[in-house]
Amino acid sequence: MKRSLLVRLQFVLMATLLLVIISVGVGAQENLTSECTKVIRITSLEECLKLAFEQNRQRQVSRAAIARAEAQHQQALSSYWPQVTATLSASRRDEDSNFLFPEEISTYNIAGLAPLPMDVTVRVPEKDVKHLDRDLFAGSLNFLYPLYTGGKRRAVVKQAELGVHIAEESARRTDLQILYDVKRMYYGKILAARLRALGQETLERLQATQTLTEQLYQTGTGAVKKTDYLRTNMMVSTARSLVEFLRSNDDLATAALINVLGFPWDTHLELTDAEIPFIPLSAEVHDLVAEAYQFSPDWGQFELALAAAETSIQQARGGHLPTIALTGDLTYVAKTYDSGLMSDQNRNSWTVGVALELPIFTGFRTTQQVKEAQSRVEQLQHQQMLLSEGIALQIQDAFLQIDRARGQVEALQESATFATENRELNIRAYQNDLVETREVLEAQLLEAFIKGQHLKALYDHAISRALLDWLIGREVAKRL
Numbered sequence: 001m002k003r004s005l006l007v008r009l010q011f012v013l014m015a016t017l018l019l020v021i022i023s024v025g026v027g028a029q030e031n032l033t034s035e036c037t038k039v040i041r042i043t044s045l046e047e048c049l050k051l052a053f054e055q056n057r058q059r060q061v062s063r064a065a066i067a068r069a070e071a072q073h074q075q076a077l078s079s080y081w082p083q084v085t086a087t088l089s090a091s092r093r094d095e096d097s098n099f100l101f102p103e104e105i106s107t108y109n110i111a112g113l114a115p116l117p118m119d120v121t122v123r124v125p126e127k128d129v130k131h132l133d134r135d136l137f138a139g140s141l142n143f144l145y146p147l148y149t150g151g152k153r154r155a156v157v158k159q160a161e162l163g164v165h166i167a168e169e170s171a172r173r174t175d176l177q178i179l180y181d182v183k184r185m186y187y188g189k190i191l192a193a194r195l196r197a198l199g200q201e202t203l204e205r206l207q208a209t210q211t212l213t214e215q216l217y218q219t220g221t222g223a224v225k226k227t228d229y230l231r232t233n234m235m236v237s238t239a240r241s242l243v244e245f246l247r248s249n250d251d252l253a254t255a256a257l258i259n260v261l262g263f264p265w266d267t268h269l270e271l272t273d274a275e276i277p278f279i280p281l282s283a284e285v286h287d288l289v290a291e292a293y294q295f296s297p298d299w300g301q302f303e304l305a306l307a308a309a310e311t312s313i314q315q316a317r318g319g320h321l322p323t324i325a326l327t328g329d330l331t332y333v334a335k336t337y338d339s340g341l342m343s344d345q346n347r348n349s350w351t352v353g354v355a356l357e358l359p360i361f362t363g364f365r366t367t368q369q370v371k372e373a374q375s376r377v378e379q380l381q382h383q384q385m386l387l388s389e390g391i392a393l394q395i396q397d398a399f400l401q402i403d404r405a406r407g408q409v410e411a412l413q414e415s416a417t418f419a420t421e422n423r424e425l426n427i428r429a430y431q432n433d434l435v436e437t438r439e440v441l442e443a444q445l446l447e448a449f450i451k452g453q454h455l456k457a458l459y460d461h462a463i464s465r466a467l468l469d470w471l472i473g474r475e476v477a478k479r480l
Contacts, residue, residue, distance in 0.1 A: 038263070038264065038266070038267045038268065039267075039268045039270065040258075040263060040267055040268065040269050040270070041270045041272065042269065042270070042271055042272070042273075043272045043273065044273055045182075045183065045186055045273070048182055048186050048257075048261065049178075049179060049182050051261050051262075052178050052181075052182045052260065052261050052262065053175070053178065055261060055262030055263070056178050056260075056261075056262050057262065058174050058177075058178065059171070059174060059175065059178065061174075062167075062170060062171035062174040062175075063171065065167045065170060065171070066164065066167040066168055066171055068167070069160075069163045069164040069166070069167040070164050072160050072163060072164075073157075073160040073161055073163065073164050075160070076156050076157040076159070076160035076161075077157055077160075079146065079149075079153045079156070079157070080153070080157075082143060082144065082145040082326075083143070083144045083145070084141065084142070084143055084144075085141070085142045085144075086139070086140070086141050086142075087139065087140045087141075087142070088138075088139045089136075089137075089138050089139075090135075090136070090137050090138075091135075091136050092134055092135050092136075093134040093136075094134070095134060096130050096132065096133060096134045097130070097131060097132035097133075097134070097340075098128055098129060098130050098131065099129045099130075099131050099340075100126065100127075100128055100129075101126065101127040101128075101129055102126055103123070103124065103125055103126040104123075104124040105121065105122070105123045105124075106121070106122050106124070107119055107120070107121045107122075108120050108121075108122060129340065130337070130339065130340055131339075131340025131341045131342075132337070132340055132341055132342065133335065133336055133337035133342070135336065136333070137333070137334035137335075138331065138332070138333045138334070139331070139332045139333075139334075140329060140330065140331045140332070141329070141330040141331075142327075142328070142329055143326075143327065143328035143329070143330075144325055144326070144327055144328075145325060145326040145327075146323065146324070146325045147324045147325055147326055147354075148321075148322070148323065148324040149318060149323050150317075150318030150319070150320070150321030150322065150323060151314050151315070151317065151318045151321070152314075152315050152318035152319075154314070155311045155312065155314040155315035155318065156315060158308075158311045159308045159311050159312065159315075162304050162305075162307055162308040162311070163308070165300075165304050166301050166304045166305065166308075169297040169300045169301045169304065170297070170301065172297040172300075172473065173297040173298065173301075173473075176297065176469075176470050176473055177470070178260075179466070179469065179470070180466050180467065180469070180470040181260050182257075182260055182261070183462070183463070183466040184463055184466060185253070185256050185257040185260045186257060186271075187276055187459055187462045187463060187466075188253050188256065188257075188459070189250075189253040189254055189256075189257045189271060190271065190273065190274060190275070190276050190459075191253075191276065191455055191456070191458075191459045192246070192249050192250040192252075192253035192254075193250050193253075193271070193274065194274065194276075194455050195246050195249075195250075195452060195455060196243070196246040196247055196249075196250045198448060198451055198452060198455070199239070199242055199243040199246040199448075200243055200246075202239060202444060202445075202447075202448040203236070203239045203240055203243050205423075205444050206232070206235055206236045206239050206441070206444060207236055209232060209427070209430075209437075209440055209441065209444065210232045210233060210236045212430065212431065213228060213229055213232045213437055214229065214232075216433075217229045223433045224437055228436070228437035228438070229437075231437065231438065231441065232437060232441065235441055235445075254269050257269060276455070276458040276459055276462050277462060278409055278458055278461060278462075279465065280406055281399070281402050281403070281406070281465065281468075285395065285396055285399045288395050288399060288468065288472060289391070289392045289395045289396075291472050291474060292391050292392075292395055292471060292472045292473070293388070293391070295472055295473040295474040296391060296471065296472060296473045297473050298387070298391070298473075299387065299388075299391060302380070302383070302384055302387055303384075305380060306377065306380045306381065306384060309373065309376050309377045309380050310377055312373045312376065312377075313370060313373040313374055313377065315373075316366065316369040316370040316372070316373045317366075317370055319359060319362070319365075319366035319369060319370075320359065320366055322356055322357060322358040322359075323356070323357045323358075324354065324355070324356050324357075325354070325355050326352075326353075326354055326355075327351075327352070327353050327354070327355050328350070328351060328352045328353070329349075329350065329351040330349075330350045331348065331349050331350070332347070332348050333347045333348070335347055391471070394471050395468070395471055395472070398464055398467050398468040398471060399468070401460070401464040401467075402461060402464040402465060402468065404460075405457050405458075405460040405461035405464055406461060408453075408457035408460070408461075409454065409457045409458055409461055412450060412453050412454035412457055413454060415450050415454075416447070416450050416451050416454050419443075419446055419447040419450045419451070420447055422443050422446070422447070423443040423444055423446075423447045425443075426439055426440045426443040427440060427443075
């Protein structure tokens, strides 16, 4: 019965340690064996986050998106300025432009030259009149200033302004993602290193037990059998294999942290911080949900998108209203021919006017555009309700994970103390032939199992806190 219990404990220990290692989520592909060219020593999480913010390229992408949105806003604001366009042209026709004045026969009644009025017939022959030279050089200056656009201009500017805020919220989400990724990889690296040290420590104890078992077996006292000797050798070999696996995962965790910090792949990274912090959460879940509605970039982006959709209704309704603009033209023609149309009076001219465009019938297109914009707003309002419920559920889930991890940390910390005392007591008793070999092995494996679970609980608690900060979005506001 005891033997089957020991076998089960051995299996559970190995499976749990493998699960702990996999749950770190380092995601690296292969071990680094090449010679490193740069050594980086990081003393704290704050230093790690500072390096990530300085070197992460995704932040540069977010800043470029903000700059683009600001440029689009300035483009929309340009509609409040007058538009002035200059045009220069030079052309040559194949022949001079002319006007053919047809032959005209007119009869005039003339009085005052003779005693009686008399009719006089005048015949004007056909004339070929040149009115434009074949070479023409002209310049014009056109002016347009919208006075009233039916609210469309104001709506477009408002949408562009909201676009800037949406890009800023997206940049905040990027910063939050960097914070979360760095914390996850940083704590994963510490967990992998602690598990590696725990495995090495357990291996050294098992090797000491192996030496003691061999001595007791060779003395032939009968307290230690060959099966105990073989079992001890088997456990040492298995532990040695597991330590190699833990060492490899420590390297993989280091590689993942190097990648998220933006360093070259062949950088050698050293962490001086060897503890995963345990900071119990003192807030209530309702307060956290309310805080998420205030700071979450996802919620902020959706509210801005809803406001932009509401302004699109105003823009669509502007299609029913007239557009009024102030117009002006200034024209200059460089001439070599002074007759015809190219008199001094016609050569240079200016025009000022007011233009009005009133849509009368567009096939109900504008009405349908208004309905489309209203339907879009209604759709976003329903989606906002779903997002509100989703955020609350995510906050609640993270809160429950933190509370569960907190209970595990507190319980396993006390259990680890008892496991250490139990292991020390069994080793002293084994040296005096008071306990069997399997009881010593069981005590050592049980201690490693409980301490590994305690480290995993600390990691889960820290990652759940980081996830909660990512969901709420408050940490970026505090840091930046």
